[in-house]
Amino acid sequence: MNYFMNMKFMYAALLSCIIFTSCEDDYLDITPTDRVSDAAILADSTLFEAYVINRYLGVRLTNKEGDGSVPGFGRSFEYALWSSLTDESVYNNDDNTWVIQQGQLSPENLGIAGTFWGRSYRSIREVNYALANLDQVEMSESHKARIEAELHFIRAYRYHDLIRNYGRVVLVGDNVSQLGEDFTDPALFEKSAIQEGIAYAVSELDRAITGLPEQNSANWLLGRATKGAAMALKSRLLLYGASPLYTGGSSDTQKWQAAAAAAQEVMDLDMYQLYEDYGDLFLSTGSNSEIIFARYYNLNQLHTHLEIANGPNGYGGWGGNVPLQNLVDDYEMVDGDEFDWDNAEHAAQPYENRDPRFYETILYDGAQYRGRAVETFVGAEGVTGGLDSPDGPSNWNTSKSGYYLKKFIDEQLPIQNPWGAAGLQNWIYLRYGEILLNYAEAQNEAVGPDQSVYEAVNTIRQRAQMPPLQTGLSQDAMREAIRHERRIELAFEEHRYYDVRRWLIADEVENEPAQGITITKNQDGTLSYEIKTALDGKSFSEQHYWLPIPRSEILASDNNLEQNPGYN
Template sequence: MKTMKQHIILLALAFLGLTACKKNFLDVTATDRVSNIALISDSALFQDYVINRYLGVKLQDKEAEGTLPGFGRGFEYAMWSSLTDESIYNNDDNTWLIQRGQLAPENTGIAGTLWGRSYRGIRECNYGLHYVDSLQCSNELKTRLKAELHFIRGFRYLDLIRNYGGVVIVNDTVYQMEDDYSKAEVYQKSSLADCIKYAVAEMDAAAAGLPVDNNGNWALGRATKGAALALKARLLLYAASPLYNVGTWADAAAAAKAVIDLKKYSLESNYGSLFLNSNSNEIIFERLYAINARHVCLEISNGPNGYNGWAGNTPLQNLVDAYQMDNGKDITDATSGFDAKNPYLHRDPRFYATILYNGAIYRGDTVQIYTPGGKDSKDGPSNWNTTKTGYYLKKFMDDKNPIDNPWNVAGLQPWIYCRYAEILLDYAEAQNMAAGPDATVYDAIWQIRKRAGMPALPAGLSQSQMIDAIRRERQVELAFEEHRFYDVRRWKIADVTENAPAYGVDVTKSGNTFTYTRKVALGGRLFAAKNYFLPIPRTEIQASNSQLQQTTGY
């Protein structure tokens, strides 16, 4: 069965080469590009062009090793979680400046590629939509390819909106490199409401033409009707949230319920194994990797130094503290049973599936973060790779993959863009805000907590109490999946969560007794009001002859 990865060779065909040139006696026939005529005369070639739009160009060092980037950060060295209170990237790689509020148009860190890659992807989708009607193929295939291009274009706009707010909607007119980019209207930003409306319309157009299932010749990893409806639900959830405030919670709830009502998706029985199973019925849309295709090796990038790992995205104590006890009580509750001397006992089972901690069983051994002498501490091998937070990442890691010398083995874990648990959480949040904590809200949260092995929420919660419960549930259920960065912003609580110190823990051992001491793992953490959205890179402003308006505050 084909996957998207098997088609990436076409990305070597420069987009510039997809346009015709005036002939003269100096012209030669290029062999590294495809003409418009060839593209629209071969439906298989055109379909490969569409498939490749799921991927983007590499624009920065330390991203997209081996395979090209998709949407967001996915499985990169520094993940998006390390710009939040979930983790820090142990070796910085241009993440600490964002954590410390030093983000600027001239210095965007790892956040600097979203603008350029998104608009390049949009232009490439516009190109496909311009020529698809000229394609010689069945109407059914043509309808699907159009829908797929609308989906990809809508996703690119979603990435722009959630990172920059109101952005430029280029419509269908910009699709060639030769198009006139000098006019001021080309760089005119639309309102946030209009941007959301446009992106939602893209997902509606996609949903109308996409198949319900990826089967037959429709390869896994490509968009479906459910994927389009799920991203529409995410867009409308953002639109109703305090930062955006351009939509209604009722619309967001209805959009999430439309995905639920497909009755196609369900929760995986085991939370931990979900992230290793590309065929899980919980997955709505995913990024697939082909066998032996080189990409970032997760296990060595994030593993403990005692196993020859590089630590990578190390979880913060801020996140660890969000996991309740397995009786459903917060660790700050005096009746919860939390024991500061044994802080990892009887916690939410999702904690054990997400984070490696001192004493955790791992690969037939025990993680030793303690000093003196712990092999996964600064006293162990490769001590420059010792965690700065006192934790290592477990989520997404496949214990069957080697940590030491993994370069010829590519892990096949999918990167999940959207899964059913998110939809249940989207529905619960929107419905609670629209109508209060009714039975359907409780049921959506119960499905997730039951799968995790956690008790149901207490009956009789107020709307405000349910808001707090849902936010905590999103924090632990969706940890490291690129939601926290956007959630705390859309809720307008980032001025609290992102200004809190980046906490870790020091573990010391004396005899058989461990002592756990909270510490600041990364100093200088800072969030300002302007940081609710990203700055547009200065180079993009300059390329527009300063006609493009910078994000407010920068």
Template sequence: MKSTIFLALAIGLATTFTSCKEDFLDVTPTDRLSDDAIVGDSVLFEAFVINRYLGARQIDKEGDGAPPGFGRGWEYALWGSLTDESIYRSDDNTWLIQRGQLSPENTGIAGALWGRSYRSIREVNYALAHIEEVQMSQAHKNLLTAELRFIRAFRYHDLIRNYGRVVLLGDRVAELGDDFSDPAIFKRSSIQEGLEYAVSELNLAAEVLPMNHSSNWGKGRATKGAALALKSRLLLYAASPLYKENGTTVTWQQSAEAAKAVMDLNQYSISSDYASMFIDEEGNNSEIIFARYYNLNSRHTALEIANGPNGYDAWGGNTPLQNLVDAYEMANGRAINDPASGYNTQAPYTNRDPRFYATILYNGAQYRGRAVETFRPGGRDSQDGPSSWNTSQTGYYLRKFMDDENPIQNPWNVAGRQPWIYFRYAEILLNYAEAQNEATGPDASVYAAVNQVRQRAGVNMPPLPQGLSQEQMRKRIQNERQVELAFEEHRFYDVRRWLIAEETENVPAYGVAVTKQGQNFIYDRKIALEGRRFEKKHYWLPVPRAEIQASANKLEQNPGY
């Protein structure tokens, strides 16, 4: 559904408000619904609210088949390819971020977040401003209002975690012809103020939102659990070192309590199957708290052809790095650099954490009826195989999220229906474990939370060893987040909020070169992408230059840019 309000964006797209509108162009579009039509029809108004879970395409290769939602989600280049998780085979404006070349004039795939978020906030404010005019029960108005508050808070969360200080619009609905000369309109709040606003919105939403929606219209819509999960994430960020360095006052205890509030709902549990959770199109998994769902009429990027090995006639898109591979423990729970782990550099994929096998395709992995062959000479999934231009530079391919029921060749109108999970219970448990460990040290509840994640059926990793210090537990939780939540848009923000990005993001982007000698394989580390670099200013994204220019330079840029 389209609406005339799409013509007026938020502060992030202030150029819209400065354009001229000639009389001979002042016509009523036949493919759009007027404001009166939306407000005058309760069904159309609710459809408008539901569509606020989606956003507008802002840059190239966004929304392939369906409009983008929150974050980045299912696009060709995943957000993980801006981190030490992977690199994107065809670049697509990701390498400049990996190489520390990000600038206000060249934001790569990170350039859409500011404009899309503020556009959505303006649309939410429009709906809130008019909801009392709609003919429907007060109870239903209250429910839709709660959803709108959740959506608005989610957009501010996206802004805060990427830019830090944001412009708080309140309930303002910017209109064409408004006076934008007042610098206060573009004033960026403190991070603490932004967090307080978003959390207050979530508190109000959580009071009204149901535990579950009773109809198909409710699939993928906000619930009480979703609101509390977003609050948990925000308060975890707020208590973290990067945010503390920028003046936040949230304590680790408050963060732990926010995660515990989700746990105490008793609505969610750890899934018995790690791999299948990410391809559950129906959303019946007990671990999923909030997700975006797709169907044949609204599909995302066909993941299998976009990311599969070239030997299967796929495109080798987001290729995992050795940096991530090395983070997976051995099946005995020991890190690979532990002399007692049993790790063998010439059999590096034997006896690893089962989540490794569910996440990464490696030389010798069984996939669709044969072993993956990244070795040279002669490997079908190496440069010696077909479509050599699609060969992984890292020696690995992505396994997570791939549905073997989908075809790799000619997937159009069939593939692209996996859900994008915004929140799942494992994140909440790890949020709680991290915050509680920082607040009180590694008590029994910290161990219990982490071990629930490690010991799910099908993973069954050993429990964490007793007697860990707070620092040792901190490192174990950080590693657990790295492997458990890989490619789910956490790593980018985790290494920044922990203030370790200057370490992790300045390590080369490593891959592996596999050489076949007779019946044996030789594994040698290699650099997969040259020039990886991170500077202190990169803890926050730059505000795109076009947004600052559109504000007549009233909008303040982030430091260092």
């Protein structure tokens, strides 16, 4: 049994209301039976470790009223993904995403992004509590050292999430660990410089690296931090910190060199390699040498119903995160040429001979899925539309773009009536493919496209059965090639939102119309293709490079907390 999830089930009911929910005035002087006291946790090493494990799962908040929980470091990976805030996809039935896609963000309405600030700082406070009290717990010094390292990793991960969403954030250090502490000091709400925040999170990871094991030696330790996980997160943070958004638009060679070195250190561990099959990478449940850090599920936990949430309407699915034509058109031809609608051969059969990752990521008209071909075409006069078009069942779930998501979807799991079905879908936070691309980008910016840059990118392309990059590329051309590779290789893995912002190109790509495709089946059986708008009003403004801090947080600070620029 997976210990990580087993411990969750054993202690979730007890620990969801743990320590920070006790009342100052005990009206009836009755000992609560629905929570665990501070004393009990600190007196029992097993309870204390369960408390630490639950910090991986994180604070369970809601995206909006009545909308499920947001566990772990992500957003539950079931309904709207972060891809549906970008030019990768739109969420078919909104799920609180359109407010961001249409540029209507405000401190009062952050849509699906509204939980980041509060849950991140609550998690940091919970980590601080554990660090402040670790010495009181009876366990071996070696075990304490590991627990302490894990807590520094979790704290760094929360700051990483805060920094990449808000930029300048409040560094509370070890100061806040109890709800009853004095929050009236204005200095408590002072925001740090961005580079100061990056440096702090990296220092936390350096502390974690010294105390974490190289690997988790047993299945019951899966999902907990390792040395490689901390090093990989450091690689990402330093890459972000060297990027134009974080440096004010300048290029600092030393920062790029540090980012390249951090990625190289992960590579030098010689513990990770690319999984042989790109599609199976996201479905594999056994040994997977590409995964560095992930959230694991097992047969004792219901899977996250990705299939019904994202499935085509003709199969009983809800559409979900539907890929945009903007992304589809960026998949190269299998020979490495760009796809071009002005090329008659490409336009006649737009889904033939594309980058193999396209077929593992996107369901398109004609794709084989669950025993039949997907049918998104509509019919010309006298012709019936396909099962997965508006002429099919549950037409309110028909894709707005003409495409459906395949990546992460397990055809062995049911679409209809999935509740009660168990699955083993794991969510990968950090994988070796990202590290190779981190290295390639940082090294290219530091010294230009040397052989090591080519090797990193071509290793990714070779796994995908794509030809190597053209030799002799300039630094600028290599930069564009690497950005393209990240777009394709990491599609739907929640990188695109942050990549286009840190590169300072979001004001270009996120102001492009959100496009889809209308495919018409003619009376003679031929198909016609017409680009359409999948979601009206897509818009991005300069202030959207960072999220606004929720108004409620500003007010709770007695207006001592500074709002991000551009938001009143």
